Amino acid sequence: MTKKRILTGRRTFLLGLGTLAGMGTFTVAGQFKRLNSQSQTITDLGRNFAVAGGASLRDRAANKGLIYGSQGHYKFLSKDPELAALYAQESALLVPGNDLKWKDLRPSPDRFDFTKADWMAEFARTHGMLFRGHTLVWHKGLPSWFKETVNSRNAEQMLLEHIATVAGRYAGKMHSWDVVNEAITLRDGRSDGLRETPWLEFLGPEYIDIAFRAAAEADPQALLVYNDNGLDSDSSKTEKKRAAVLRLLERLKSNGTPIHALGTQAHLGESAIDSKYTGLRKFLSDVADLGLKILVTEMDVIDKSFPTDLVVRDRMVAEVYENYLSAVLDEPAVIAVVTWGLSDRHTWLSKKKPREDNMPVRPLPFDAKLKPKLAHNTMALAFDRAPMRDGQIVLPRQTPFYDIQGHWAQVYIQALAAKNIISGFPDETFRPNASVTRAEFAAIITKAFTPVQQNNKAIAFQDVPQNFWGYNAIQTTSQSGFLAGYPNGTFQPGQQIPRAQVLVSLASGLKLSSDDTSVLSVYQDVAQIPAYATNKVAAATQQKIVVNYPTVKLLSPNRNATRAEVAAFVYQALVNAGKAEPISSPYVV
Numbered sequence: 252m253t254k255k256r257i258l259t260g261r262r263t264f265l266l267g268l269g270t271l272a273g274m275g276t277f278t279v280a281g282q283f284k285r286l287n288s289q290s291q292t293i294t295d296l297g298r299n300f301a302v303a304g305g306a307s308l309r310d311r312a313a314n315k316g317l318i319y320g321s322q323g324h325y326k327f328l329s330k331d332p333e334l335a336a337l338y339a340q341e342s343a344l345l346v347p348g349n350d351l352k353w354k355d356l357r358p359s360p361d362r363f364d365f366t367k368a369d370w371m372a373e374f375a376r377t378h379g380m381l382f383r384g385h386t387l388v389w390h391k392g393l394p395s396w397f398k399e400t401v402n403s404r405n406a407e408q409m410l411l412e413h414i415a416t417v418a419g420r421y422a423g424k425m426h427s428w429d430v431v432n433e434a435i436t437l438r439d440g441r442s443d444g445l446r447e448t449p450w451l452e453f454l455g456p457e458y459i460d461i462a463f464r465a466a467a468e469a470d471p472q473a474l475l476v477y478n479d480n481g482l483d484s485d486s487s488k489t490e491k492k493r494a495a496v497l498r499l500l501e502r503l504k505s506n507g508t509p510i511h512a513l514g515t516q517a518h519l520g521e522s523a524i525d526s527k528y529t530g531l532r533k534f535l536s537d538v539a540d541l542g543l544k545i546l547v548t549e550m551d552v553i554d555k556s557f558p559t560d561l562v563v564r565d566r567m568v569a570e571v572y573e574n575y576l577s578a579v580l581d582e583p584a585v586i587a588v589v590t591w592g593l594s595d596r597h598t599w600l601s602k603k604k605p606r607e608d609n610m611p612v613r614p615l616p617f618d619a620k621l622k623p624k625l626a627h628n629t630m631a632l633a634f635d636r637a638p639m640r641d642g643q644i645v646l647p648r649q650t651p652f653y654d655i656q657g658h659w660a661q662v663y664i665q666a667l668a669a670k671n672i673i674s675g676f677p678d679e680t681f682r683p684n685a686s687v688t689r690a691e692f693a694a695i696i697t698k699a700f701t702p703v704q705q706n707n708k709a710i711a712f713q714d715v716p717q718n719f720w721g722y723n724a725i726q727t728t729s730q731s732g733f734l735a736g737y738p739n740g741t742f743q744p745g746q747q748i749p750r751a752q753v754l755v756s757l758a759s760g761l762k763l764s765s766d767d768t769s770v771l772s773v774y775q776d777v778a779q780i781p782a783y784a785t786n787k788v789a790a791a792t793q794q795k796i797v798v799n800y801p802t803v804k805l806l807s808p809n810r811n812a813t814r815a816e817v818a819a820f821v822y823q824a825l826v827n828a829g830k831a832e833p834i835s836s837p838y839v840v
């Protein structure tokens with residue numbers, strides 16, 4: 252790839268304008284074309300950022316025996332179904348950014364609060380994600396009581412109790428633990444490079460061995476990781492840090508301390524766009540020679556000093572990822588790549604590395620609207636191009652339900668489950684072919700469209716008493732136009748809902764209509780469509796809400812809808828309402 256230096260504004264920056272095999276050469280006459288980001292496509296940026304197919308980052312990585320995952324926070328994931336759905340779709344691993352730190356777990360010296368961490372562990376489990384712990388021993392993220400409570404007399408007991416309690420709680424559920432985080436800094440001037448932390452002060456360098464042994468005892472199945480930052484660049488300072496970390500790892504290994512992997516955080520900066528990474532490559536190889544695996548644990552790009560122009564900035568961030576990943580993924584011992592966040596909607600960099608132009612930072616693969624960016628593309632390309640890892644990784648099943656793996660409606664069911672719109676049964680099945688009652692359908696509609704309850708008075712259905720479990724959902728959906736009762740004043744809550752009624756309900760609730768019913772001629776069984784339904788089914792058909800499996804041209808309007816079919820129709824209706832991303836499926840009419 253030929254690179255050109257282009258002067259623009261205050262900054263000189265390298266822009267990878269390159270020649271790609273078969274793509275011909277794209278040269279810029281001295282000025283970077285200001286592309287309207289709306290019209291820009293990923294091939295008119297001077298090179299092609301296009302990725303093949305629509306596979307998720309998780310699947311692209313898994314295809315090469317790699318794990319791709321991301322950091323997340325209980326406080327965002329538990330309240331943002333769209334964000335949760337993106338994590339479920341893109342990440343094969345979840346690591347809490349803060350929820351497993353001392354400060355977040357321990358409100359007082361003798362109390363643990365696992366509420367947030369347990370929620371995160373369960374979220375990972377139900378969405379087929381590995382769970383990663385961060386971090387058991389660090390000098391930051393400590394509770395306010397730590398300083399006046401922990402001392403040289405009780406430090407070891409406090410450390411052991413913390414690790415036994417926390418790592419023990421998730422034993423068997425944890426892919427890996429950052430047992431010790433950021434123990435090395437050259438700033439403190441020690442010959443062993445160790446950071447002057449309370450742990451070092453109270454327990455000496457052995458605190459690291461003590462921590463790893465305690466973690467191994469608490470959770471023999473977890474991969475035990477030493478995690479650190481600033482290991483990436485070509486600078487001599489970084490070279491010295493890498494050497495100190497390597498010495499620490501060698502010491503731990505020679506002590507027989509149960510350490511399994513190095514975590515390199517990879518908070519990458521501007522220099523990364525043209526780093527050769529020679530030193531990093533050698534370091535990773537030396538770490539691998541110790542018999543250790545390597546995880547990239549907190550990857551993101553600090554775009555603080557990048558130009559304001561979004562097209563240029565996004566491209567530079569993308570190329571930092573491309574350049575870095577092409578270096579680290581060449582090392583077979585690298586088994587995982589974790590980004591410190593998934594979407595620009597939530598990143599620590601907003602507060603910690605804000606831009607001078609006060610523009611929102613854009614460090615992650617998905618933007619704040621959860622749309623993939625060029626960074627997503629270069630990460631996807633890096634996974635697609637990565638050498639195959641030996642040893643197949645076993646990812647948890649991605650579907651929250653055992654019985655929909657490979658089902659034609661799996662993607663719809665999964666997406667609605669990730670949005671907490673539908674749920675399965677206690678035995679973790681979904682029963683996709685079971686029927687749906689009108690009351691159950693009303694409950695799904697209420698969650699999917701959370702219709703604002705009309706303020707008109709409740710509708711009195713003779714067969715829906717106030718103490719009926721579905722009373723509120725039936726009231727809400729009836730008053731918001733999704734559902735109606737029968738002329739005789741009943742609702743028939745227990746009646747299995749036919750497919751035509753589901754479509755009429757969705758079209759009605761979304762206020763869709765169509766007086767052109769000619770579109771119905773697409774159905775071989777058009778004659779079976781009940782007269783009351785023709786207008787709404789025509790509208791639903793025109794709006795791509797109808798999904799017919801296995802035969803697209805067979806509507807089967809009077810057959811009772813299955814749970815899978817309701818999921819597909821409701822998902823398509825959410826797409827129509829702009830509440831969900833389109834999913835390509837051969838069964839949409």
Ligand code: G3I
Nearest residue numbers: 348349352385386391392432433480516549591598599603
């Ligand atoms: O939640 C409280 C809020 O209630 C309170 O009002 C506010 C007042 O400042 O603090 C909030 O807690 C903050 C927390 O992030 C949640 O936003 C803490 O002060 C703040 O220190 C904490 O920062 C985290 C930092 O580690 C320190 O724990 C960042 O989110 C987190 O991204 C960052 O992650 C670290 C890794 O753990 C280790 N590697 C470096 C990485 C980046 O610094």
